[in-house]
Amino acid sequence: MRIPGGDLAPARRRRHGGSYGRRRQRRGLRYTLVVLLLAAAGGGAYLLQRDDSKVPQRLATTPKSCPTTAVPAKTPANKPPAKPVALPAPKQVRLMLLNGTPRNGLAKTVADQLAAAGFVVTGQGNAPAALRGASTVTFGSGGSLAGTLVSHWVLGSRLVGNPKAAPGTVQVVLGSTFRRLATPAEAAAARQPAGAGPVVPVPSPVAC
Numbered sequence: 001m002r003i004p005g006g007d008l009a010p011a012r013r014r015r016h017g018g019s020y021g022r023r024r025q026r027r028g029l030r031y032t033l034v035v036l037l038l039a040a041a042g043g044g045a046y047l048l049q050r051d052d053s054k055v056p057q058r059l060a061t062t063p064k065s066c067p068t069t070a071v072p073a074k075t076p077a078n079k080p081p082a083k084p085v086a087l088p089a090p091k092q093v094r095l096m097l098l099n100g101t102p103r104n105g106l107a108k109t110v111a112d113q114l115a116a117a118g119f120v121v122t123g124q125g126n127a128p129a130a131l132r133g134a135s136t137v138t139f140g141s142g143g144s145l146a147g148t149l150v151s152h153w154v155l156g157s158r159l160v161g162n163p164k165a166a167p168g169t170v171q172v173v174l175g176s177t178f179r180r181l182a183t184p185a186e187a188a189a190a191r192q193p194a195g196a197g198p199v200v201p202v203p204s205p206v207a208c
Contacts, residue, residue: 086145087191090118093146095170097124100131106174113181117153127173134158135175140165152190153182 097114099107111124135157139147144161147170151159156177165171182190 087149088146090149091120093149093170094120094122094168095146095150095172096122098127098171098173099125100127100129100135100173101176101178102130106178110172110174110178110181114150114153117181117184117187119150119153131173131175133175133177135178136160136173138162138165138171138173140169141167143168143170146170149191152187154178155180155182155186 095114097107097111099110107124107126111121115121135154137147137151137154137157138160139162141163143165146168147159147161150170150172151157154172154174156179157172157175
C-alpha cells in the first residue's frame with residue numbers, strides 16, 4: 001500500500017521528533033537527580049567529618065597524673081635522738097660475783113677484770129646452783145642504774161630487779177653461755193641510745 005505524501009510525512013516526523021525529545025528530557029532529569037544525590041551525600045559526609053573534628057579528644061589521651069611531693073614520715077625515726085642515761089661511774093658500783101658454771105677459777109678471773117675496769121668487787125665465789133643459759137645481773141632497790149652499767153660489761157646478761165636484795169647492791173651470777181666481758185669501747189657504745197634513722201619520704205597528693 002502506498003502512503004500518500006504531502007502533509008502526512010511532516011506530521012510523522014513531528015511525532016517521532018516529539019517522542020525523542022521527551023526521552024532526552026527524562027534522561028537529563030535522571031542525570032540531574034543523580035548528581036544532586038551525590039552532591040548531597042558528599043556534603044553530609046563533609047559536615048560529619050567537620051563536626052567530629054570539633055569534639056575534644058579527652059578520652060583518647062592519657063590522663064594527666066598529679067605531681068607528688070615527698071614529706072617526712074611521722075615515725076619515731078624522725079624524733080631527735082634521746083640523751084644518754086646518766087649512769088654512775090664504775091668506782092661507784094659495788095658488786096658480788098658468783099660463778100654458776102663448772103669452770104674452775106672463772107669467778108676470780110672475771111672479778112679481777114671488773115676490778116681493773118674500776119668496779120668495787122666486794123666478794124666472789126661459786127653460786128649455790130648451776131646457772132644454765134645467760135648470766136644474770138640482779139640489783140636491789142635503788143640499784144637499777146648500777147645494775148644497768150654492770151650488764152653492759154657482762155655480755156649477754158639479763159638484768160633482774162629483786163626488791164628483797166639489799167638496797168643499792170648488785171650481784172652477778174655467770175651462766176653457762178658466758179664467754180667474756182665487754183671491752184671498754186663496747187661498754188661505752190652500749191650506753192649510747194640508738195641514733196635517729198633517716199627521714200623516710202612518703203608521697204603526698206597535690207591538687208592538679
